[in-house]
Amino acid sequence: MAVSLVCVECGREHEPSGIWRCEGCSGMLEVRISEVEISREELDARLSYGNTHYSSGVWRYKELIHPLIEEKMIVSRHEGNTGLYTHSRVSEFSGIKELYMKHEGENPTGSFKDRGMTVGISEAVRLGSRYVGCASTGNTSSSLASYASVAGISSVVFVPSGKIALGKLSQTLAYGAKAIQINGNFDDAMRLVQEAAERLGIYLLNSINPWRIEGQKAMAFELIQQLGWESPDWICLPAGNLGNTSAVGKALSELVGLGLIEDMPRIAAVQADGASPFYNMWKNGYSEIRPVEPHTLATAISIGNPVSWKKAMKSIKDTNGVVERVTDQEILDAKAVIDSSGIGCEPASAASLAGAKRLRSANIIKEGESVACILTGSMLKDPEITLNYHMSRLDGIDARHMNAPIAVEADIDKIVEVFGKNAKELPLDKGEVTPLEIL
Ligand code: F0G
Numbered sequence: 138m139a140v141s142l143v144c145v146e147c148g149r150e151h152e153p154s155g156i157w158r159c160e161g162c163s164g165m166l167e168v169r170i171s172e173v174e175i176s177r178e179e180l181d182a183r184l185s186y187g188n189t190h191y192s193s194g195v196w197r198y199k200e201l202i203h204p205l206i207e208e209k210m211i212v213s214r215h216e217g218n219t220g221l222y223t224h225s226r227v228s229e230f231s232g233i234k235e236l237y238m239k240h241e242g243e244n245p246t247g248s249f250k251d252r253g254m255t256v257g258i259s260e261a262v263r264l265g266s267r268y269v270g271c272a273s274t275g276n277t278s279s280s281l282a283s284y285a286s287v288a289g290i291s292s293v294v295f296v297p298s299g300k301i302a303l304g305k306l307s308q309t310l311a312y313g314a315k316a317i318q319i320n321g322n323f324d325d326a327m328r329l330v331q332e333a334a335e336r337l338g339i340y341l342l343n344s345i346n347p348w349r350i351e352g353q354k355a356m357a358f359e360l361i362q363q364l365g366w367e368s369p370d371w372i373c374l375p376a377g378n379l380g381n382t383s384a385v386g387k388a389l390s391e392l393v394g395l396g397l398i399e400d401m402p403r404i405a406a407v408q409a410d411g412a413s414p415f416y417n418m419w420k421n422g423y424s425e426i427r428p429v430e431p432h433t434l435a436t437a438i439s440i441g442n443p444v445s446w447k448k449a450m451k452s453i454k455d456t457n458g459v460v461e462r463v464t465d466q467e468i469l470d471a472k473a474v475i476d477s478s479g480i481g482c483e484p485a486s487a488a489s490l491a492g493a494k495r496l497r498s499a500n501i502i503k504e505g506e507s508v509a510c511i512l513t514g515s516m517l518k519d520p521e522i523t524l525n526y527h528m529s530r531l532d533g534i535d536a537r538h539m540n541a542p543i544a545v546e547a548d549i550d551k552i553v554e555v556f557g558k559n560a561k562e563l564p565l566d567k568g569e570v571t572p573l574e575i576l
Pocket of ligand 1: 248272273274275276277278344375376377378379380382437438483485486513
């Protein structure tokens with residue numbers, strides 16, 4: 138088995154050392170693993186291996202992700218193994234009968250970032266790094282802070298001041314990262330952290346680091362394994378800095394290459410309207426990304442100058458994929474439907490469902506096609522927006538699925554009055570439908 142870091146610009150190969158840019162042309166690197174063989178049966182057998190590193194939904198696929206690493210260096214929190222759900226209300230909302238939700242918010246720090254971070258931090262341990270860092274809209278920083286502290290490594294995060302959700306900032310601080318609040322947006326933080334990493338010898342763990350992408354591939358591996366190695370027709374995912382789109386495309390190409398799946402799913406990368414440079418590039422056929430000033434209530438994907446656009450465009454091409462954009466209103470409508478189905482997610486995650494709905498309406502997703510939406514983060518990440526939505530306090534947003542609390546005096550007659558009917562008189566509206574199905 139050979140492992141190298143290959144430049145996606147000039148093709149130069151490097152030994153897997155602590156670099157994240159090509160030493161020749163400064164291009165982005167990707168991990169290349171050759172001569173791997175693994176079967177569906179072996180991967181299925183590992184599902185019952187109990188408390189070993191194979192019980193992680195990332196390290197179960199170790200040969201496909203980081204074959205070099207010794208087991209004792211793996212820093213894992215049993216990430217992955219996230220639920221796959223269907224719900225009749227969500228299907229009805231989107232117009233897609235076979236719609237799955239893969240809930241990556243069920244990861245240990247509440248987002249899909251843990252999949253890339255377990256690999257990134259394990260690599261930092263392998264390299265003997267003392268300090269790790271990233272720029273973040275909040276989820277990467279929470280994940281980095283947690284895994285670094287588990288490993289006993291110091292961490293620093295650069296976050297855009299006032300533009301990260303409360304749950305994420307509090308997690309990041311509590312896990313012990315040094316938090317640097319930049320008076321600017323994510324793109325400013327991303328630029329500065331790269332300079333700081335070079336100058337200060339910090340191991341950079343944004344998804345510009347190719348090992349992060351390797352870990353994130355596991356989301357697609359696990360999704361397809363849960364579906365009994367059957368590909369869905371589509372995988373819809375929210376797109377910001379574009380690491381995830383890059384990772385899922387790489388994972389799918391590898392699955393096809395290894396003969397683990399027959400059919401290539403199509404990726405739909407969904408951006409927020411106010412932060413959609415990748416959509417603009419794809420739609421207009423630009424040869425390079427044209428940065429924008431980002432504005433969206435979905436703060437996780439409020440990114441105007443995504444670093445991984447080149448790799449992500451390859452993912453779209455390789456999977457015959459599409460790029461879509463949705464408004465904040467559409468995102469919050471979709472979120473309210475996911476939330477009230479008992480599943481819940483953070484705003485950015487709901488862009489996947491909003492995008493799927495739009496693509497179904499435009500008949501790009503065809504009648505009868507199956508769709509897996511990736512819910513990238515937990516509902517508890519951004520409690521403020523959820524509350525403000527249900528109190529109808531968001532400017533420019535129509536709270537169509539509002540569920541405000543009702544203030545009632547501490548008096549049983551008043552409560553009966555507010556409640557109205559006796560519950561026993563209510564019709565059984567669920568009928569024979571099982572609304573939530575867990576796969
Ligand atoms: N969904 C959530 C919840 C995210 O936190 C992010 C990115 C994305 C989707 C988009 O993924 O960047 O790979 O295209 N969050 C990063 C962060 C930027 O810093 O936590 P992407």
